[in-house]
Amino acid sequence: MPLVNTTEMFKKAYEGGYAIGAFNVNNMEIVQGITEAAKEVNAPLILQVSAGARKYAKHTYLMKLIEAALIETDLPIAVHLDHGDSFELCKSCIDGGFTSVMIDGSHLPFEENIALTKKVVDYAHERGITVEGELGRLAGIEDAVNVSEEDAAFTRPDEVEEFVSRTGVDSLAIAIGTSHGAYKSGRKDPKTGEVLPPALAMERIHQIHERMPNCHMVMHGSSSVPKELVDIINQYGGKMPGTFGIPLEQIQDGIRHGVRKINVDTDSRLAITGAIRKVFAESPEKFDPRDYLKPAREAAYKVYVERMQAFGQAGHAGDYKPITLADAKKFYK
Numbered sequence: 001m002p003l004v005n006t007t008e009m010f011k012k013a014y015e016g017g018y019a020i021g022a023f024n025v026n027n028m029e030i031v032q033g034i035t036e037a038a039k040e041v042n043a044p045l046i047l048q049v050s051a052g053a054r055k056y057a058k059h060t061y062l063m064k065l066i067e068a069a070l071i072e073t074d075l076p077i078a079v080h081l082d083h084g085d086s087f088e089l090c091k092s093c094i095d096g097g098f099t100s101v102m103i104d105g106s107h108l109p110f111e112e113n114i115a116l117t118k119k120v121v122d123y124a125h126e127r128g129i130t131v132e133g134e135l136g137r138l139a140g141i142e143d144a145v146n147v148s149e150e151d152a153a154f155t156r157p158d159e160v161e162e163f164v165s166r167t168g169v170d171s172l173a174i175a176i177g178t179s180h181g182a183y184k185s186g187r188k189d190p191k192t193g194e195v196l197p198p199a200l201a202m203e204r205i206h207q208i209h210e211r212m213p214n215c216h217m218v219m220h221g222s223s224s225v226p227k228e229l230v231d232i233i234n235q236y237g238g239k240m241p242g243t244f245g246i247p248l249e250q251i252q253d254g255i256r257h258g259v260r261k262i263n264v265d266t267d268s269r270l271a272i273t274g275a276i277r278k279v280f281a282e283s284p285e286k287f288d289p290r291d292y293l294k295p296a297r298e299a300a301y302k303v304y305v306e307r308m309q310a311f312g313q314a315g316h317a318g319d320y321k322p323i324t325l326a327d328a329k330k331f332y333k
């Protein structure tokens with residue numbers, strides 16, 4: 001099966017009330033961990049590549065690894081640029097075989113974000129490639145943040161319709177208080193100093209869904225940062241105090257209200273790091289990379305299986321006959 005864009009995936013996910021996990025890939029073990037997990041649970045896949053991953057592993061290596069994943073699994077797989085920050089980067093990824101790109105103009109004023117996003121959409125759709133835009137900035141909610149500051153940073157439901165219709169984006173990353181990495185809280189109990197769970201503006205997702213039921217929303221910064229994974233890291237010499245992630249129940253609430261793509265990177269990083277630390281601590285004589293990369297891949301695999309089940313994409317690989325990019329071009333025309 002050739003690579004697919006995300007059109008059919010999101011359509012079926014919308015109809016089936018589930019979401020697709022989009023997992024970041026940086027090397028062979030990660031690609032294998034994700035694709036073996038997807039094969040196990042029969043799930044469609046979005047493999048996403050950041051600018052940093054492309055710099056680290058190189059475009060061609062990543063594409064060839066993903067090609068191998070297609071051959072090994074025969075699952076519907078989209079390869080997506082995560083947080084593209086310029087037209088040139090998006091163009092380079094599209095020209096190099098990606099089937100979906102994100103243009104992140106969230107740091108720009110509204111009109112400039114629209115102009116940049118539309119430029120990418122025009123180039124992408126002519127080639128059958130899907131585009132994710134972003135409105136609102138990702139951040140943690142500080143206790144001190146007042147309502148007007150929150151309104152400036154978070155996605156404003158009243159702007160979504162205009163942004164989507166003027167740009168033509170296929171999906172929209174929204175900002176509701178999630179942030180990247182393992183420290184998502186930014187809030188402490190003023191009395192005890194205890195780190196509190198991140199406070200997410202879930203009502204913004206509900207409002208957007210009410211206004212635009214067909215808008216496919218994307219939740220970034222959606223790792224759950226499970227305590228048991230952080231504990232393994234800390235048990236074997238790591239130092240990661242005060243971590244906090246997004247509870248799966250909140251993500252599932254988002255899925256019930258129009259979220260169709262969930263970005264997860266940190267959780268697999270934690271699993272991989274813990275597994276490697278454990279081998280180093282317990283078997284300091286070992287020096288064959290396979291001795292620690294194999295358990296690392298297995299630990300990541302477990303995370304992917306759990307997430308695919310929790311997001312509902314498990315069992316849905318065969319929901320549709322994916323359209324080719326040639327058909328996708330016709331669709332956009």
Ligand code: G3H
Nearest residue numbers: 024050052053083180265
């Ligand atoms: O957007 C955040 C992802 O976790 C990618 O991170 O830029 O370090 O590859 P990265």
Ligand code: 13P
Nearest residue numbers: 181221222223263265266
């Ligand atoms: P996490 O850091 O929560 O895994 O988020 C990843 C992400 O949003 C990639 O775009």
Ligand code: ZN
Nearest residue numbers: 180220221263
């Ligand atoms: Zn992100």
